[in-house]
Amino acid sequence: MICREFEYPSTPDSVGAMLDELTAVLDGAEVDRSLTRRMLLAVSEAFTNAMVHGNQLQPQEPIKIRLAVNETDIVADILDTGKGGLDRIKNKKPATSESESGRGIDLIRHFSASAKFAESSNGGLKVTLTFLRANNNTLSYK
């Protein structure tokens, strides 16, 4: 099993840095390219939510990613330090075709085998995403 932990400042440029580092880990573990794309998309959505809604784009507030890759699945935890994390998820309004935001959670649920949302003791949100290597999640149109 490969376990890695990353930490990023809450700035828009961190998305690219995070994608580069996760791609390197997944390539090293010989994860299928299609699954890598889907996983990076779902993680980027949780990451962007953590940065924008959780940490309010305050650079000094970190976003942590814990990544565990094994033969059968990949699990990613994305943690922010914001407040009322679960309320943000519960109160999410569905995106309309004209909305410029609000599609992230739907994409997370679509591309992951499992998406769990929990609130840490400091109120920050912990998103745990699981992806199955066996079927690549490619047939999981939910």
Place this chain on the structure above:
Amino acid sequence: MDIKMREVDEVAVLSLSGRLDLANGSTLKDQLKQLFANNKTSIHLNLADVEFINSSGLGALVSIMKEVRLIKGRLTLSNPASYVQEIFEITQLSHIFEIYSTEEEALSSFHTTPVKA
């Protein structure tokens, strides 16, 4: 993300490459604002080399589309990779964008479907 711009007849053609995410979506919106300020109302985005797009990137495209509507212009997209096309379909944005298989088809459409007066 890299953005290359050229003009074909009256259409501003932007070829995008790389990732379209939160940071790069803002860059793209800024570039489009400059075009709008220069009275460019016919816009085509070639997505052939977009290797990654997420909801932030989609949001930027929706924002651009709304701006184009405000100035009574027209926006077309072309050449999305199958993975990018899939994301448009999952989010149902494929219904509100004009997406063509090729840039040539998109540019031809500007001659047959004029910008609204």
